[in-house]
Amino acid sequence: MKSLKKKRRIQVIVLALVALAISAGLIGYGFRDGINFYRDPSAVIASPPPPTETFRMGGLVVEGSLVRGQGETITFAVTDNAEVVPVHFTGILPDLFGEGQGMIGTGKYIDGVFEASEILAKHDEEYMPKEVADSLKESGVYVDPNAGTATN
Structure with missing residues (x-):
């Protein structure tokens, strides 16, 4: 038993x-x-992910790089002030998206171009996505809107 x-x-x-x-x-x-891992442009250039991997990349939209193609096709470049990555996006951009502004995109890095499937932009005048702010602080270029001075 x-x-x-x-x-x-x-x-x-x-x-x-x-x-x-x-x-x-x-x-x-x-x-x-x-699960989408975040990378800044320096990390993408230093160690390019495979074309099948979907990830998030963020930084500042380079001034003068925004080119609107036919229809909803847009190309621009994103930088963390160390490296620049070209971005291709087909779709409708957020209203507050613009040159010199912070953004985060979700997509794949294919043949040296970040093919974005989604673009997120700041939602007010002082907001910067945490990942973008952290990577810009590391490069010493983030300006804290409350303090008005560069932080490292």
């Missing part, structure tokens, strides 16, 4: 571990498309 209970307990534990492993695998599989 004792060995039957022990055997049943081991079966339940093994079944629970298998169910836990399957659950973890399904959760990981479900999240694989939803």
